[in-house]
Ligand SMILES: *[C@@H]1O[C@H](CO)[C@@H](O)[C@H](O)[C@H]1NC(C)=O
């Protein structure tokens with residue numbers, strides 16, 4: 001569907017059958033006004049909490065009155081897989097003005113909570129109207145007293161979870177205010193909510209125990225997972241799903257935590273957690289209060305919230321330490337998945353009395369006395385290593401009750417670097433989200449922090465981002481991917497640059513034969529890596545791919561030349577850049593940039609080179625080109641090289657050896673190159689080959705004439721070839737000069753120096769080619785235009801007949817891979833040519 005087709009009319013939104021709760025229509029985006037808070041359960045203690053002897057606790061349960069409003073309609077048996085809700089009835093529209101959700105404390109925007117208007121709406125995940133809710137996976141327990149309006153936000157992030165199969169037991173600890181009562185009645189309309197009323201004010205810990213007892217009484221077996229949730233805190237929308245899966249994947253664990261964000265009266269990103277256990281348990285409670293724990297742990301240990309001894313607070317800490325005493329512990333997802341609202345100090349004093357003013361030392365001593373053996377016997381539970389492979393299972397551990405919708409797409413990527421390919425993926429995510437799709441992103445590798453640099457930006461368009469190694473052991477990756485596909489109703493997956501995804505394809509197709517797996521290819525590997533890299537994998541796996549999409553006609557040709565059997569199954573969609581972010585510099589701006597950034601005169605001819613310092617970019621050719629230019633011209637010039645890479649030392653040595661220091665500067669990597677483009681007179685890139693080069697595109701958008709190789713996709717990028725790959729433009733209409741290189745170090749410096757000198761001597765030519773360059777990008781290289789081709793190309797995707805059972809016309813990947821591996825490692829012993837004299 002084209003973005004223009006999405007008529008997203010919020011008014012047409014019907015409530016889900018059996019799910020009367022509607023998420024906040026107008027999410028609250030600014031930090032809530034802390035002064036206007038009413039009292040909640042947290043503040044109640046100060047009004048005189050009564051201690052209740054343990055023997056009375058049992059009686060308390062008898063006093064509760066149940067408001068049990070589960071609708072019978074919601075108990076209908078689960079419908080056949082494949083029933084999809086229409087996205088137009090349940091629209092999902094990302095915000096106009098999204099903000100990134102950073103994971104680093106220094107970059108975190110503390111008002112950008114899960115319900116902020118600057119985040120995607122809470123309608124990304126919906127309850128399957130036909131789900132069987134009689135066996136919830138998670139029971140959440142919340143004690144509340146006269147809840148404030150912010151409890152709606154808590155409810156919104158809970159009802160918006162990707163794991164919809166839960167029961168929420170709210171113990172109403174004697175709410176008296178009419179507004180609060182209405183709120184609770186409203187919540188109780190959801191089939192998953194149970195409101196248990198205490199007939200009198202019994203306190204936080206007792207109320208939580210009431211909820212736990214309720215859960216154990218009403219379910220046999222009890223829900224596998226339990227969470228104690230405060231009535232004003234927020235979850236990220238995938239928190240329950242990821243944490244429960246982490247516990248499934250690490251079955252020796254009983255508590256699943258996460259990083260969390262404290263916001264409100266003070267702001268902080270908390271990075272300690274269950275993993276800090278052994279050395280730090282005695283310094284304070286760092287288990288997030290909404291951590292997920294198993295009902296098994298409670299049955300084994302008998303632990304409950306201890307109201308008796310911790311009436312001034314600290315019962316959470318004691319609870320976790322009780323589990324630790326029983327040898328039960330767990331681990332942390334190193335991703336902030338929970339928002340803890342910090343009340344202002346007067347509130348805290350009311351809630352905690354003097355505990356945190358002068359009583360914390362006392363509480364600490366109390367905890368130590370109560371748990372004397374933990375110092376020596378604290379359970380330590382690092383995740384097990386992946387190295388011992390366990391069998392791969394496919395059945396999900398539980399049913400999520402998540403609705404499938406008809407506009408879902410999944411991307412499988414290795415990770416989210418700030419590189420060209422990944423920014424391309426980010427643009428695709430954005431494009432699909434803006435067209436009303438619910439986008440799921442899976443990363444199969446994790447490298448912190450570089451590998452998740454783009455995560456905050458992807459979170460602007462989808463809540464559904466899963467970096468698998470941060471919470472799953474590897475043998476669960478295939479099962480989790482299947483689970484994502486099945487639970488969301490995903491029918492198309494775009495994979496890009498993920499070796500694991502390619503290698504899993506035969507298995508994934510076997511498990512999910514109706515899904516269309518489509519790959520997006522940037523360029524072949526030039527150094528022989530994997531006989532060409534991802535495009536080689538694409539050829540090997542062609543039987544399983546419903547379509548391949550390349551970012552250039554050149555690469556499409558490469559696939560066909562290298563063993564792809566059907567050019568009609570390959571489409572071309574260019575990546576594009578954000579053209580509006582670049583503009584040609586005026587002569588005055590150019591002179592100013594030369595002076596401020598490079599301290600050179602306006603007359604100095606500045607050549608900018610952008611790219612990794614590596615063999616593919618032929619970085620060491622630059623000093624040779626410079627020497628050749630010095631030989632033939634009087635013009636003062638300077639080459640500015642931006643980028644880092646393995647050839648830096650070699651390059652520095654070459655520059656020093658030939659005394660070229662006045663002519664070449666190595667300036668390393670910069671995030672914002674616009675200043676350098678403004679200071680430059682031309683752009684040079686003598687690569688061996690390139691796919692579509694983002695650096696070249698940005699230089700073109702900055703109105704710079706380009707000198708580069710007639711290789712790879714560069715001719716089509718400079719305008720020599722049209723969309724069909726035919727030659728359309730002559731040299732005067734290109735965005736620069738294409739050099740026919742010979743890939744040597746004797747002739748190529750001369751060829752490049754010829755081209756550079758031509759531009760150096762002819763300002764008119766520079767201006768003309770620069771104008772062409774800018775126009776080529778404006779007309780055909782803005783990502784919003786180029787990437788919309790994706791909708792056309794993915795619509796053409798079609799699984800081969802017999803792609804599961806095997807179509808003998810197409811190579812069998814297993815055989816292909818095995819021969820490829822042997823050839824790579826022992827070609828002499830297996831290849832005829834290896835024996836030739
Ligand atoms: C916490 O962050 C919010 C939102 O960014 C801000 O309004 C508030 O002033 C911050 N609070 C403190 C104590 O810095």
Ligand SMILES: *[C@@H]1O[C@H](CO)[C@@H](O)[C@H](O)[C@H]1NC(C)=O
Pocket residue numbers: 272273275276277279280
């Ligand atoms: C434990 O505490 C020490 C200092 O008290 C701190 O340096 C360390 O990072 C903590 N360990 C963990 C795993 O949080």
